Amino acid sequence: ETGVTQSPTHLIKTRGQQVTLRCSSQSGHNTVSWYQQALGQGPQFIFQYYREEENGRGNFPPRFSGLQFPNYSSELNVNALELDDSALYLCASSSRQGAGANVLTFGAGSRLTVL
Amino acid sequence: AQKVTQAQTEISVVEKEDVTLDCVYETRDTTYYLFWYKQPPSGELVFLIRRNSFDEQNEISGRYSWNFQKSTSSFNFTITASQVVDSAVYFCALSEVKTSYDKVIFGPGTSLSVIP
Numbered sequence: 001e002t003g004v005t006q007s008p009t010h011l012i013k014t015r016g017q018q019v020t021l022r023c024s025s026q027s028g029h030n031t032v033s034w035y036q037q038a039l040g041q042g043p044q045f046i047f048q049y050y051r052e053e054e055n056g057r058g059n060f061p062p063r064f065s066g067l068q069f070p071n072y073s074s075e076l077n078v079n080a081l082e083l084d085d086s087a088l089y090l091c092a093s094s095s096r097q098g099a100g101a102n103v104l105t106f107g108a109g110s111r112l113t114v115l
Numbered sequence: 116a117q118k119v120t121q122a123q124t125e126i127s128v129v130e131k132e133d134v135t136l137d138c139v140y141e142t143r144d145t146t147y148y149l150f151w152y153k154q155p156p157s158g159e160l161v162f163l164i165r166r167n168s169f170d171e172q173n174e175i176s177g178r179y180s181w182n183f184q185k186s187t188s189s190f191n192f193t194i195t196a197s198q199v200v201d202s203a204v205y206f207c208a209l210s211e212v213k214t215s216y217d218k219v220i221f222g223p224g225t226s227l228s229v230i231p
Contacts, residue, residue, distance in 0.1 A: 003159075004159075031217070033216075033217060033219075035221075040223075040224075041223055041224070042119075042206050042208075042221030042222050042223050042224050043160070043206070043219075043221045044221070045218055045219060045220070048216040048217060048218075050216070055215055055216045056214060056215065056216025056217070056218055058218070088158060090158075090159075090160065092160075094217060101148055101165070101167070101210070101212065102217050103150075103162050103165055104160070104162065104217065104219065105162070106152075106159045106160040106161075107159055108157055108158040108159040109158045109159065111158075
């Protein structure tokens with residue numbers, strides 16, 4: 001079974017630009033979550049998608065948006081980039097069993113640097 | 116508010132030593148899940164264990180063991196006879212069940228270095 005794959009692995013953007021990060025879920029998983037991990041900190045929940053709809057969101061502004069596609073792959077879009085958006089963005093997929101109980105399978109992340 | 120605290124920012128041990136990583140959590144919920152994940156230098160978080168709030172039985176898996184004490188809101192992780200491959204950042208995490216989605220709250224992590 002294939003794991004979670006993310007692209008690109010590294011990218012550099014300038015303040016004010018927009019970025020799209022991509023994620024392919026693990027085979028058999030129908031739920032995708034995105035996390036932001038700043039340097040030296042734990043991951044912070046951005047949002048989760050299930051059945052192509054956002055069904056939960058953390059404390060992130062609307063300029064963070066996403067999509068989930070019928071094949072359960074996903075995109076994270078960030079508009080109007082700010083310097084504080086520099087972080088490792090992690091995608092995690094899961095097979096929905098019940099809220100809170102699901103084990104997340106993570107990708108290796110996309111490291112975004114905003115200059 | 117829910118919160119996970121890992122007071123140890125960095126730990127260094129010599130290979131074959133035992134090491135315990137501390138985790139203290141805060142929640143008002145009576146039903147919740149606790150997790151430990153390992154993040155090696157490659158970046159992806161690797162699942163180690165899940166425990167629900169009603170199961171306080173300690174667990175052992177090879178060199179790994181976990182001590183869940185609800186009375187002190189702690190979920191500590193012990194590695195016995197540490198190896199260099201154990202070097203990584205370890206995260207303790209808490210997940211609600213009252214929401215319709217998986218909102219996982221991670222602690223700040225403990226960076227473990229095992230010195231040969």
